[in-house]
Amino acid sequence: MEIVLHPHPDLRRRARPVDKIGDAVRQTAREMADLMFAARGIGLAGNQVAWLRRLVIVCPSGERGAERALVNPEVLAAEGEEIAEEGCLSFPLVYGRVPRAARIRYRYTDLEGKIVEREAEGLEARVVQHEIDHLDGIVFTMRMTPADQFSTRKAVRELERLCRERRGREPAL
Ligand SMILES: [Zn+2]
Numbered sequence: 218m219e220i221v222l223h224p225h226p227d228l229r230r231r232a233r234p235v236d237k238i239g240d241a242v243r244q245t246a247r248e249m250a251d252l253m254f255a256a257r258g259i260g261l262a263g264n265q266v267a268w269l270r271r272l273v274i275v276c277p278s279g280e281r282g283a284e285r286a287l288v289n290p291e292v293l294a295a296e297g298e299e300i301a302e303e304g305c306l307s308f309p310l311v312y313g314r315v316p317r318a319a320r321i322r323y324r325y326t327d328l329e330g331k332i333v334e335r336e337a338e339g340l341e342a343r344v345v346q347h348e349i350d351h352l353d354g355i356v357f358t359m360r361m362t363p364a365d366q367f368s369t370r371k372a373v374r375e376l377e378r379l380c381r382e383r384r385g386r387e388p389a390l
Pocket of ligand 1: 304305306307347351357
């Protein structure tokens with residue numbers, strides 16, 4: 218398992234719901250959390266490891282042990298708007314301001330199969346919205362302010378060029 222980078226096609230696909238929470242899903246969640254922390258991220262969605270299921274890991278504090286796996290998460294209510302800078306593990310070196318709802322109520326199933334409902338604001342609200350977007354095939358550059366979409370264009374193109382070059386090469390041994 219590895220984190221895939223833009224323009225990997227799975228980043229633009231909609232992930233399917235997880236229908237059964239068993240050991241395989243729990244193992245996948247552990248591996249995703251390992252990858253996320255190794256990359257110093259605070260959120261990671263199934264699409265980003267080319268596993269098109271509705272599972273995300275979030276850890277707004279960035280502290281190992283505080284991460285939560287959200288199975289089939291959904292936003293139930295959203296209010297207000299806040300603009301803040303975001304990055305994404307699938308877009309290295311690309312940062313831009315993204316408007317998001319300031320406060321949300323959301324629901325998910327945890328890895329024990331329990332349904333959890335939470336209210337969030339600040340970074341937690343932002344991370345959850347960013348990750349649910351991933352599950353719907355939406356990446357953060359699509360949500361950026363027009364000015365930041367413009368100013369990050371070059372960096373995004375450069376990333377596309379590097380990925381094309383890497384794909385063109387023979388596999389390294
Ligand atoms: Zn992301």
